[in-house]
Amino acid sequence: MSTKAYYPIHEIGKDKPGFSATRSIIETPFYGNNVVKVNTLREAYELALNSPGTIVTDMPVYRGEEFGLDREAKVLLFNDGAISGRYAAARRIAGEPGVDCKALDRVIMDAVYETRWKTMYHAEVYVGLDSEFMAKAHLLIPEGEENILYNWMLNFQYMSDEYVRMYHGSKPIGEGKEPDIYLFSDPQWNGSDRPGVDLSCLSDPKCLCYFNTEQNCAAILGMRYFGEHKKGTLTMAWALANRNGYASCHGGQKKYTLNDGTSYVASVFGLSGSGKSTLTHAKHGGKYGVTVLHDDAFVINTDTCASVALEPTYFDKTQDYPTGCEDNKYLLTVQNCACTLDEHGKIQLVTEDIRNGNGRAIKSKIWSPNRVDKIEEPVNAIFWIMKDPTLPPVVKLKGASLASVMGATLATKRSSAERLAAGADPNALVVVPYANSFRTYPLANDYEKFKKLVEEKNVDCYIVNTGEFMGKKVQPKDTLGILEAIVDGTGEFKQWGPFSDIEILEWEGFVPDLDDEYYREQLKARMKERVSFVEKTAVLKEGYDKLPEDALAAIQKVVFELK
Structure with missing residues (x-):
């Protein structure tokens, strides 16, 4: 299955599939005259290789030519600063109670305007690796963030000849009503003091992950960690899959x-x-x-x-693979990790979490x-x-x-x-x-x-x-x-x-031993916590996540049978 990228004139307009306020704000800047299209993984690698702050290790990318890189490609390391994990508090999801989409749209409009002064890169990948389910995803991100761009193209399926043929031979998802996924990102965004932009809709005035999954679009602002972009893209693909x-x-x-x-x-x-x-x-x-x-x-x-x-690749914790571990030959890129010189003067990774917690690496598909x-x-x-x-x-x-x-x-x-x-x-x-x-x-x-x-x-x-x-x-x-x-x-x-x-x-x-009173009481307590969780779904977020009555009855039955 495939998503929709092109529209006949009669399908373009208000209240038609693929068109909404948030999506129009996010998709439109992809066509700006400050946008450079990145078409291949080789191009993305060269951009990341030459991006200021990139560390080019002396570790070769193993069999890189088999998935779109040159034979001489090296494992690239880039560190994001103090943040090395996802920030759940920054997430805002259209449709959830209390989420002010109009206010969030204005935040994104202003962020898009600020990127007019920057060179922006546009990349495309497929999410889903078989003709039964493939969504095309687009990323727009500013110059200076080439490592995120490269990691994103590695993490998902870059447009190789094989997968392009597969995609074009697939049937549209949702009877052709599901548009391509669009992700607008500006990790350099630092909030806004522009009149008319109210940041009170954010928990942190300098960070935002805003999802409108009904329209297959999202914006990530002020967040450098690659995991936000990986999971943000998957978030939209999972929502699309759920609908279909x-x-x-x-x-x-x-x-x-x-x-x-x-x-x-x-x-x-x-x-x-x-x-x-x-x-x-x-x-x-x-x-x-x-x-x-x-x-x-x-x-x-x-x-x-x-x-x-x-996804074709793996996004693994580096601490699980100590320096010198055989599995490290399958690394493609590394984030938030230390490095040093070996006895030959070569740059090697220090993969344990010495620098910070949650060091990460993208590992090749051929690892497995x-x-x-x-x-x-x-x-x-x-x-x-x-x-x-x-x-x-x-x-x-x-x-x-x-x-x-x-x-x-x-x-x-x-x-x-x-x-x-x-x-x-x-x-x-x-x-x-x-x-x-x-x-x-x-x-x-x-x-x-x-x-x-x-x-x-x-x-x-x-x-x-x-x-x-x-x-x-x-x-x-x-x-x-x-x-x-x-x-x-x-x-x-x-x-x-x-x-x-x-x-x-x-x-x-x-x-x-169910005859052990202490054990029985502990088991009952943990099951009651589950009952409480299900009951709260009917109340929290105005009942947005309310589970059906048979769900509550099933877990209550377990508690009752413990008496």
Whole structure:
């Protein structure tokens, strides 16, 4: 599927698909006489290479000529200053209660005006790697931000001959009513004191991430961190997918091929540090043929249950790969990281987070030799990865409503480094629905999509706890062993205590004792937190994220059965 870039005259105008106030403000500057089109990855590399402040390491880009770079290309390092992470408080989403779109539009209009004094770069990529789902995305960004431009083109699919042919051979998304994605960015923006521009609509007068996903457009102002641009683009693609019959997934997916030739497709959803990427890329000692779709971003067709990856490369934490690690030969670019000279006088990366937290790198698609862009086989199972100390290493959810609401209340334990308010429960869970903090549409949309997969498409659903179970750490070998038992069909699940819709695979060393009053009370407390979260969706943000009654009933039933 493809998005729409060109309009016949009779399709242009007010109240027609692809035309709105915000989109017109964002798209129009792409056609200014101060705009330079960047057509190839080679051009973007040269711009980044020569951008002031870029560090050209002595590390070659491995097999770079296979994806649009010259053989001599080097890994580029660029540091953003003091900010090395995303800033959630700057996000504003059109359609959410309390978001003043007219005021935000005026902020963007003024920001666009200020860029008239700058040379602006325009780049294009595809989001989605198969003709079933491909959106064309555009980025406009000022001179001086060449590294963001280059990283953006690397992170998504640059316009190679192969993908251009694929895109032109695809059918329009949404019957031709979905326009291209447009992203206007000015990291150099520093607020506005212009009369008529009211910055009170911003939480921070010098930062803004404004999304109008209904019109496939966004503006990012005053934010240099590349992750804002990566996730900002994915935010729009996920919203577009949601409108057109796909479950939008911030997770990983892999296909196991068993010795008898059958396959098993597993999707894993978890927050940063949950083990999502580890589970996605695990080879299981060669026990299976393993094919990886992606470890961060994909969509599932809720009718066919086929899945499409949205990105070719990986945006990984550098601290996971120490200097000298073999995996570092697959690095393409690095952000917010230190470097030094080796014994030969060559510039080498210091990949541990010595300079700052959250050092990042874009890693080549060929790091995972078993990568594919699409898995045709229907997904067999969904795994919600949580760090809830009251849950055993694995349980199976039988009811579709319970399966989906547990994804909507996907939880992790608070960090020991987090500063808590007086009286706050340190054992309370932190909930991020479906592990996706980038949703820009009502939560009920995701709930219904995942419920459909379980209820109508017979997709199994599990919760996997990769944290601690009542003080005992669940080791990776335990989690991988559990996955293998499920894939092989050797795991014996049985009803878990009083729960009519939950089954358990009793794993040695982690068998819960429901006769233990302390344990039972802790489990009940954590489930009540989930009930409270679902109840609050009906109230917070004027009920924008209200979940259906069957979602609340399913989780209340679990609490009731604990009595």
